[in-house]
Amino acid sequence: MTNPTTGQPAIPADVPAGVMIRPMTPADVPAAEHLSAEAFLEVARAHAPRGAAEPRLRSRARADLWVTRTLRFLESDAAGCWVAEGGGELLGFATSYRRDTTWFLATYAVRPGIQGRGLGKALLATALDHSRGALRGMLSSSDDPRAFRRYRLAGFDLHPQMFLSGEVDRSAVPFVERVREATRGDIDLMNSVDRATRGAAHGSDHEFLFAHHRAIVVDHRTGEGYAYFDDRGVALLAASNRRTATSLLWAALAEAEGETSVPHVTAANQWAIDVGLAAGLSLRTQGYLGVRGMKPPTPYIHHGSLL
Structure with missing residues (x-):
């Protein structure tokens, strides 16, 4: 109050x-x-x-x-x-x-x-x-039961998150079309995809993400989307449809060297689990996505703090 x-x-x-x-x-x-x-x-x-x-x-x-x-x-x-x-x-x-x-x-x-x-x-x-x-609220919780109990009492719906990790099986990586390196000129497109998937643009957060990650984008009549990733794995991915999201995730995994990860995958994003398992990654649960006034975004892999 x-x-x-x-x-x-x-x-x-x-x-x-x-x-x-x-x-x-x-x-x-x-x-x-x-x-x-x-x-x-x-x-x-x-x-x-x-x-x-x-x-x-x-x-x-x-x-x-x-x-x-x-x-x-x-x-x-x-x-x-x-x-x-x-x-x-x-x-x-x-x-x-x-x-x-x-x-x-x-x-x-x-x-x-x-x-x-x-x-x-x-x-x-x-x-x-x-x-x-x-109108909406969103958070990513650790496995601490004291924290997610507090979030639930605050009115957030809790959705278990899954975590994909391991080394990519190079023989499984398909040829991906229409994915290119992103530029800051793509931020309007990215914000549009954000609003369609999670109900809010990342706005200035894209500048921060560009400064610290590689970014790829799809801008085609059949679908739009983007992904940020680094040497630790995928940081954020959003797309207008699952086919585009799948292409972006494969493209990001194709760039991985050694151990990589795809964190924060909810049950609403089974397409990401399919890609990760096909790439030879292992799967486990880790934490919760908390949402209020909205459903878990899809096709979407959220960032830990920028969501």
């Missing part, structure tokens, strides 16, 4: 004693990155599949990318970014943003060892104030 006097979000009354919830500042972002890395590492270790490699903290390069992305959220959506502070230390945070009429939760974390005390509930409630008036 918004404070009618100040116009700012009203801080929930049940904030734990000694804790202050306040707007995030740029100075908070490095500490928030470190806290999120520790929190997500703890969840990854608790839910790692048997026989999987030991989870590790994100690399320095990925940490720097996290900081850059979060500073952008502060520039565009300061009202959706909050921290919890106690004893002079950062205890938790939530970053969220709006694109068109859809609200997105980028990242939400509480310091390991102090979860379950009401801090996360208060943080999320404050960030959700930024969603007032939005």
Whole structure:
């Protein structure tokens, strides 16, 4: 709820004693990155599949990318970014943003060892104030049961996500037509596909994605779409139909060297599972897509924080 006097979000009354919830500042972002890395590492270790490699903290390069992305959220959506502070230390945070009429939760974390005390509930409630008036909401959850319980209580429908990973079987990769390298001149096309699939354009997020990923596009009378990918795998894919989406995913996988991944695949996107399995990748579940006021986008593979 918004404070009618100040116009700012009203801080929930049940904030734990000694804790202050306040707007995030740029100075908070490095500490928030470190806290999120520790929190997500703890969840990854608790839910790692048997026989999987030991989870590790994100690399320095990925940490720097996290900081850059979060500073952008502060520039565009300061009202959706909050921290919890106690004893002079950062205890938790939530970053969220709006694109068109859809609200997105980028990242939400509480310091390991102090979860379950009401801090996360208060943080999320404050960030959700930024969603007032939005027609839709979307988030990507880890496997932490405390987090997805909170999302469900906040009115989000939860859809299990699947994760494809492994080395691509080169003999299985088909010849793909009509896929070309994307340029920033394609951003209007990309935004149009975004609106058709998830109800909101990525807007300025495309500039960030272009700066840190390779991008390919299909612009044809039979279908339109695009994909971003890097040496870790597919970051985001959207298309006007499944045939186009399939072509884009094969084209991205054809560029993979060594271990690659296709994360954030929902049951609405069986075409992506078919491509991944045909390419020799393995499949497992990981986390949930949370949506409110909408169905899981398709044909679409969402980004972890830019969704």
